[in-house]
Amino acid sequence: MASKLEAFTRLSADDREALALAAKNFRFVEARRDVVSEGDKPRFVHLVLDGWACRYKQLPDGKRQIVALFVPGDFCDVNVFILKAMDHSIGAITRLKVAMISPEDMNALTWERPRITQALWWHELVTAAVQREWTLNLGQRSAYERLAHLLIELYMRLETVGRARNGHCDFPLTQGDLADATGLTSVHVNRTLQELRRDGLIELERKQLHILDMSRMNDVAMFNPNYLHLDHEGRHLDANA
């Protein structure tokens, strides 16, 4: 698999082999099922091999917030073993192929592999940066800007792992998912998507997203890609290499 880590640095054949070895244990999770649930003791680091997943939190009054989305190549919780219990759940959006890496495998992966260790650190820092951008998104952008921003972010992240090109990508989120991720209602998401369509910015149907005018989308969303920290050597490699 084309790991997201290669967006940070070129890995050696050795490194890649070690990564593949660590990811040898995987399982499939059906769409809309939990991979991990809040309260669980952390037992594995998860690496999404195929499909989409999300991190979400739920409130006693039933409200649900998706706080992060995972696409292929994303690690879920590097180093999470330090914590006693998960403070959130991880759920499959689509049917999901996910590697389960034990603490021992994680140690084996990083031990004597400084490039991987560094790349994992980079991954964690980017994940944190994305979380901050979401905070900004929810706090300061209107519904229209907010959705545009989320769509661009996901498109760009997919592009870095070779799953998007020419403005086009798979997009399995329902309008309900988008609502939970943006803090809007699904009704309002529906109307806002229609606006984006009407304005000639996107096409979105049958789980396929097409961003028609990336430059106008960037303006609308006030999208600044700096938080994805893609300005590294790996950026210049063919993502499918």
Add this chain to the structure above:
Amino acid sequence: MASKLEAFTRLSADDREALALAAKNFRFVEARRDVVSEGDKPRFVHLVLDGWACRYKQLPDGKRQIVALFVPGDFCDVNVFILKAMDHSIGAITRLKVAMISPEDMNALTWERPRITQALWWHELVTAAVQREWTLNLGQRSAYERLAHLLIELYMRLETVGRARNGHCDFPLTQGDLADATGLTSVHVNRTLQELRRDGLIELERKQLHILDMSRMNDVAMFNPNYLHLDHEGRHLDANA
């Protein structure tokens, strides 16, 4: 100083000494000045020794979101050296005493000090968990709930570093700061704080916060402390020890 790290694990005298040594270089920053600005190359890890600071992001249209708050004992960006440029700014809320730890000092601090390394990892994981909770806060809670939640979180974090007790703590944020942190306008923050006062939940004046009824506040805010991950051995030590 009573480091936040001790909330995670008891440190040895040696560890504490190493920590003090790493934090020997400090400076003062005037209130409302930047400690680090977006775009800067990361040069130091910062550790707040005294005063409050915030992490914020700004949009081209001038809107500003505070995405995190730092109180004494908080580290700002462990391991940030990996990134080429800051994607956000760090600003002083009050006059600030802040330690500046170089990459070399950071290495010296963690090298051969597994407890500190682990404690720093814990710190990073908690920081990320707080960021997720803020995402939830902005996405799903009403203004009233949201402010209540923020007040409780800050109170609890201050308590763990020995700077709050009996429901009382310093609280230097202006209503404008609260607005930027909660994604509300300062006018609405003002009215919502009045509601919280009228309902007998808090007193807040002259930069002093008093939470009058913690249990009702917890209910109102739907506050679940699990995300602060305080259930570790360090939790049982006197924070002033």
Add this chain to the structure above:
DNA sequence: CGTCTGGTTGATACGACTCAAATTTGGTGG
């Protein structure tokens, strides 16, 4: 074919924003 999930539409309500002004507080210098 009936059922279900996801998407769409319409009517109405309300929480939070905007703009503008008044008041209070805290700091500073005379």
Add this chain to the structure above:
DNA sequence: CCACCAAATTTGAGTCGTATCAACCAGACG
């Protein structure tokens, strides 16, 4: 110690973005 100024808080009136509630529709699936 008081006068002054800027910053922060408070109040009021009016508006708007988004939520709510309730149908209805289309395609997927068994």
